[in-house]
Amino acid sequence: MQLAARFAADLAALWPEEEREGPLGLAVSGGPDSLALLLLAHAALPGRIAVCSVDHGLRPEAAGEVALVERVAAARGIPFTPLAVKLAPGNLQAQARAARYAALAEWAAAQGLGSVATAHHADDQAETLLMRLNRGSGLAGLAGVRPRALIEGSEIPLLRPLLGWRKAELAQVVAEAGISPADDPSNTDPAFDRARLRARLAEADWLDPVQIAASAAHLAESWQALEWYAELDWHEMVMREDTPEGLPGYTYCANVPRVIAIETILRVIRALGGHATRSEAARAWERLWAGENASLGGVLAVPGVERVEKVGVMMRVWRFRPEPTRGSVN
Template structure:
C-alpha cells in the first residue's frame, strides 16, 4: 500500500498500473484484493487481480507461491507493455532472507542482498523500498491516514520466514545491521562476478554453443568454475534459474576427472584443450514442437511456410544430412533445429543452407557475459 501511494506521487504522467496476486489460500483474500482495487481507483490507477490456484501436489507452498507471483506478474506486465515492476520488499525482508539462507547453508549468491534492480522473466524488477523498515512504512501510512491490510499468514509459524522473523525479534537482532551484512556480501559477489567475466572473455561462441579454454577453467578457483558453468548452462537452455548447487558440484567433479556430463539440459564435454558446452540432444528432443518463430528457447527460425514445424533434428535423422561438413559435433547437430512438414524432414538449416529458412541463436556473447555478471 505504501509503495502504491509513493509511486502514484512520483509518476507525474508516467503510465502506472497496479496488480494484486490472489493466491486463493484464504477465504478473505478475494475481498482484500478488492480493497486494494478500490484504493488504487482513488489514485486513478488501473488495478488487476491475478489469481493463482495451487496444484494439488505437495511441495514447498511459499516457494510455489513465489514462483507463481513472478510468473503471473511478468505475464501481466508484458501483456500491458510495462517494462518494469516495482516490488515492496523492505530491509526486514532483506534481513530475514539472509537468516533463512544462512540456516540452509547457502553460498555467497544466496546470502547476498536482494538486488534493487534485476532482469528476469522478460521484465525488469525494481525494489525501491529496500532501505526502509516495515515500521517506517507503517508510520508513513499512519501519518497520512492511509489504511493497510496485515496478512494473517505473517503470524503462521508453519512457514520458515515467519519462524525466522520471530527468532530475529526474540534475539534482539538489529534488522538494519543484518541487511547491511547482506549488502556487503553482495559487494563480494559482484567482485567474483567480475573475475568470472574476465575469464569468460576468452569463450568462443558458435552455432549456439560455448567453448571455454580448458586450462583457464581448470586453473580458476572453484567458485569461479562454478559460476562459469552455471552461466554457460543458463545461456544454453535459457533457464531463469541456475541448476541446484549439489548437481553443479557433481558436474564439476566429473569435468575435473575428464568425463562428459549433462546438467539441466546442457551437455558439457572436455575435448583436448577445450571445454565444450552445448545442448543435450535428449533435452532438445523433449522441447515442444514449434510453428515458429522461436524454438527450444534457443533459436529463432524464419522462413517457415504454412504446415512446417520446428523440432530437434535427432540422432536418427543425421544420416539424411551432411552434418560433418557443418563443423558441428554429432551431439550439436542432433540438437539443432530441423524443419518438418507432415513428419517429413524438409531442412536442417544450421547444417545445410539453400532451403530458404534462416536460424539465429536467441542469445549472443553479450548475453553470456550478462549471465556471468548476474549470477
C-alpha cells in the same frame, strides 16, 4: 513530503529519470508494506503509477484484500488491475511466487509500464540473508533480494526501492493515512521458516536489520564482480568444438577459482540445451578437478590435461558434449 522525497531519491537510484519510458507499476497485496509503497509512490510520482493486486486463490480472505487495494487506489485516482493466478502442483510458496511474477510481467507489458516495484524492505532482506546463511547458501544466495533485476522471462525491470526502510516505518505511513491494512496470517504462522525467524528477530533488539540488509548489498556487489569475471572466463577460456557427428560441444580451459568455474560450467550446460543447479555444477567441478567424468543436465564432461597454445602452458581442459542416449553405440 520528506518521506516522499526520500522515496523518490531511493527510486531514482534504481531507475534514473532518463531511463523511464512508462509509468511505474506497483504490486500491492493489501498488507502494510505494499500499501505504504502505494502511498509513497503516489506522493512522489502523482499520475505516473499504476497498481495491481494478485489473488493466488489460496485463502478466502484474498478477494477482500484485492478489493481493499482497489478502494485505496480508486480514492487517489490510480489505475488498478486485479490479477488472478492458478498454481501448478508442487511447493505452494515457490509456485505462488512464480505465478505472481509471470502475471506481473504480463500486466506490465499489456499496460506499457516502464518497470514494476515491490515492497520488500530492510526487515525482509535481513530475514532472507539470515535464512540463507543458516542453509549454507553460496554467494549468489547470500546477495539476498536484489534492489534491481528483471522479472524472470521478460525484459521488465523489477525494482525494490524500500530495501533501506524498516517495516515499522512503513506501517506508520499507512496508519497516518487512516488505512487499516490487511493481515496475512501466514506472516506469523510458525509452520513457515520465515515466520519463526521473524519472531526470533523481534526478540533480538541488538540486531539491526538495516545493517544486515547493507551487508546483503555488499555481498550483491561481490556477486556482480564474480559474474563479470565469469563472463570474461566464458569468452576467453571456452571454445566451441563440434563433435565428428556434427553435435555441438565445448572445450573449457579451467584455470580459475572454483566459484567462477561453477558459473562457466552452468553456462556451458545451458549452451548445450541442458539445465543444472549451482549445487549440481559444484559437484561436477569436484569430479572434474579430481580427474573424473561428470554428467549433469544431459551433458557429459570429460577432463584432461593439455598444453593450451593460446596461453602456452599445461592446463586442465574439460570437454563437454551431449550425453549419449542409453543404448547408443559409440
